[in-house]
Amino acid sequence: MNLRGGRLQKKMDEEAAKFTSSLESDHHIFYADIKCNIAHTRMLAREGIIDEKTAHKIIKVLEELGKEGIKALKLDPSVEDIHMAIEEYVTEKIGEEAGFMHTGKSRNDQVATDLRLALKEKIREIQKELLNFIKVLVRMAEDHKETIMVGYTHLQHAQVTTFAHHLLAYAHAFKRDYERLKDTYKRVDVNPLGSAALTTTSFPINRKLTTRLLGFSDYMENSMDAVSSRDFIAETIFDLSMIAANLSRICEEMILWSTYEFRLIELADEFSSTSSIMPQKKNPDVAEIARARTSNLYSNLMSVLGILKGLPYTYNRDLQEITPHLWDALGTCYDMICIVRRMLSTVKVNSERGFELAVSNFATATDLADAIVMEKKIPFRTAHQIVGRLINHVIKEGLSLLDVNSSLVDKVSEEIIGEKLELDDDIIRRALDPHENVKRRNVPGGPSPRMVEASLKKLEAYVKDELESLK
Ligand code: ARG
Numbered sequence: 170m171n172l173r174g175g176r177l178q179k180k181m182d183e184e185a186a187k188f189t190s191s192l193e194s195d196h197h198i199f200y201a202d203i204k205c206n207i208a209h210t211r212m213l214a215r216e217g218i219i220d221e222k223t224a225h226k227i228i229k230v231l232e233e234l235g236k237e238g239i240k241a242l243k244l245d246p247s248v249e250d251i252h253m254a255i256e257e258y259v260t261e262k263i264g265e266e267a268g269f270m271h272t273g274k275s276r277n278d279q280v281a282t283d284l285r286l287a288l289k290e291k292i293r294e295i296q297k298e299l300l301n302f303i304k305v306l307v308r309m310a311e312d313h314k315e316t317i318m319v320g321y322t323h324l325q326h327a328q329v330t331t332f333a334h335h336l337l338a339y340a341h342a343f344k345r346d347y348e349r350l351k352d353t354y355k356r357v358d359v360n361p362l363g364s365a366a367l368t369t370t371s372f373p374i375n376r377k378l379t380t381r382l383l384g385f386s387d388y389m390e391n392s393m394d395a396v397s398s399r400d401f402i403a404e405t406i407f408d409l410s411m412i413a414a415n416l417s418r419i420c421e422e423m424i425l426w427s428t429y430e431f432r433l434i435e436l437a438d439e440f441s442s443t444s445s446i447m448p449q450k451k452n453p454d455v456a457e458i459a460r461a462r463t464s465n466l467y468s469n470l471m472s473v474l475g476i477l478k479g480l481p482y483t484y485n486r487d488l489q490e491i492t493p494h495l496w497d498a499l500g501t502c503y504d505m506i507c508i509v510r511r512m513l514s515t516v517k518v519n520s521e522r523g524f525e526l527a528v529s530n531f532a533t534a535t536d537l538a539d540a541i542v543m544e545k546k547i548p549f550r551t552a553h554q555i556v557g558r559l560i561n562h563v564i565k566e567g568l569s570l571l572d573v574n575s576s577l578v579d580k581v582s583e584e585i586i587g588e589k590l591e592l593d594d595d596i597i598r599r600a601l602d603p604h605e606n607v608k609r610r611n612v613p614g615g616p617s618p619r620m621v622e623a624s625l626k627k628l629e630a631y632v633k634d635e636l637e638s639l640k
Contacts, residue, residue: 172253186246189486194493195251199239201286202251203231205279208382209362210270218372219269227270230262231255252276273370274362277396277484281361284492286383288405291499292354297639298506299347299412300632305514306340307628309333314618317603318433318523319532326530329606332518334616337624342415344631349408357401360385364392367483397483399473402495406470409502413463416509420456423516427453432522437515455512459505466501469494527603528570531560536609537573540600545590555582555590570601 173180207228214224234241234255241258248254253276259267313332320330360383363369363376369392380388389395426433436453444450473491480487527533534556541552559581563573574597579589599605611617614624 190246191250191489192244192246194496196239197496198283198287199251201283202255203235204286205282205362206270207231208379209274211382212375212378213272216373216375219272223266223269226263227259227267230259234258252279273365273372273374275366277366278361278364281396285357288357292350293639295503296347296350298503299343300636302506302510303340303343303628303632305510306336307625310336310625313518314621316518316520316523317527319526326532328535329527329532329603330616331607333621339419340628346412346415353404353408358386360388361395364395367393367396393483399477399488399491402491403473406473406498409498410466410470412502413466413505416505417460417463420460420509423456424453433519435517440512440515455508459509462501462505466498469498531570533601533603533606534560536606537600540596541590544592544596551586555585558585573597
């Protein structure tokens with residue numbers, strides 16, 4: 170039996186039906202809707218609300234539909250949405266008895282339940298991909314614990330680090346993204362079913378039972394909240410947007426580092442494009458597209474927040490317009506994680522260039538100041554002044570870091586504190602050596618190969634445990 174012919178006598182205008190239908194994106198909740206209907210019907214029978222035999226017939230048809238797939242459904246806009254299409258399918262198979270499956274249920278609680286069911290799986294998929302990404306970063310970092318590079322602040326040479334340390338910075342951002350999704354999952358994993366249209370139902374339904382049958386951790390406490398809230402979608406899309414932002418920053422670095430000016434890395438041919446006119450070109454298009462696509466996710470997030478802000482309680486059809494943004498965001502983010510991971514894993518690192526940059530622009534200067542403090546017990550601020558002036562002098566005279574020796578340091582220190590420091594040349598040499606710089610940063614979180622190794626091991630164990638927990 171159709172929804173029409175009761176209150177409404179006429180068929181819906183064709184254009185209006187098309188305009189308001191959600192069928193285009195409802196395929197995402199096809200299986201979830203079958204699951205939801207089966208659980209609800211089973212519960213109705215178990216509580217004696219509908220006949221056991223009727224329930225059995227309905228469930229059998231629903232299970233068959235699940236096996237046949239969505240292609241078995243008649244999906245034209247006149248059926249409005251997947252919920253009605255499935256109900257009509259069951260009606261076609263067993264007749265009017267199918268109508269019992271909608272007892273004490275509304276499409277309002279049904280769609281909210283379906284969305285949460287489908288989203289739970291999608292979140293798990295993204296979580297797995299994030300862990301795989303961290304795995305790749307850890308593997309790459311293993312090979313680059315001693316690969317020197319400059320770390321930047323303000324995009325100016327700052328201090329020396331290693332490529333491994335930098336890769337682990339990415340890894341930790343993804344670890345937080347992973348944990349954020351894990352936390353969001355808890356709020357997705359609650360069951361709205363039983364809320365019906367908005368105030369539950371006069372039938373003595375068993376919400377605990379459907380919650381268990383559907384594998385939710387609990388049911389939603391307030392039925393009006395259950396049918397009108399979509400904050401779980403906004404939150405998920407924020408999480409995805411943050412992942413994309415982190416991916417985009419990596420892409421930005423890959424683009425920058427593969428320039429002739431940096432020459433720090435080379436992207437694989439498989440992840441590059443060339444020009445139709447300039448034969449010499451090797452362009453980082455994958456990274457560029459990923460960088461740009463990040464803003465599609467932000468658009469999804471803004472649209473969802475925009476739809477939500479003006480809605481009176483409880484269900485409004487506006488909520489339907491939120492859903493496509495969720496599927497869109499999940500798809501975009503998933504593709505981005507996979508492609509950026511694959512692109513990054515093929516990157517060739519130019520370690521000579523990394524070292525060259527580390528010694529050519531005073532990135533080791535902090536350690537000379539530190540050495541002065543340690544050796545001469547003078548305040549850091551004073552040492553900072555001496556080294557700053559020293560570098561100013563070196564630049565003006567067209568000298569290099571290799572020309573810095575004890576007598577040059579003394580010349581400057583006499584200017585500033587009126588006395589010589591008489592530092593050992595060897596101490597100066599070691600202070601300015603990039604490898605020594607990195608080794609000395611043997612502080613938790615730092616780039617010394619020992620600390621990086623410890624960090625790697627921790628991450629490795631974390632990924633292993635979490636992958637296990639997702640099985
Ligand atoms: N397609 C609808 C949605 O996604 C299902 C719920 C329809 N409910 C209603 N009262 N029209 O929100």
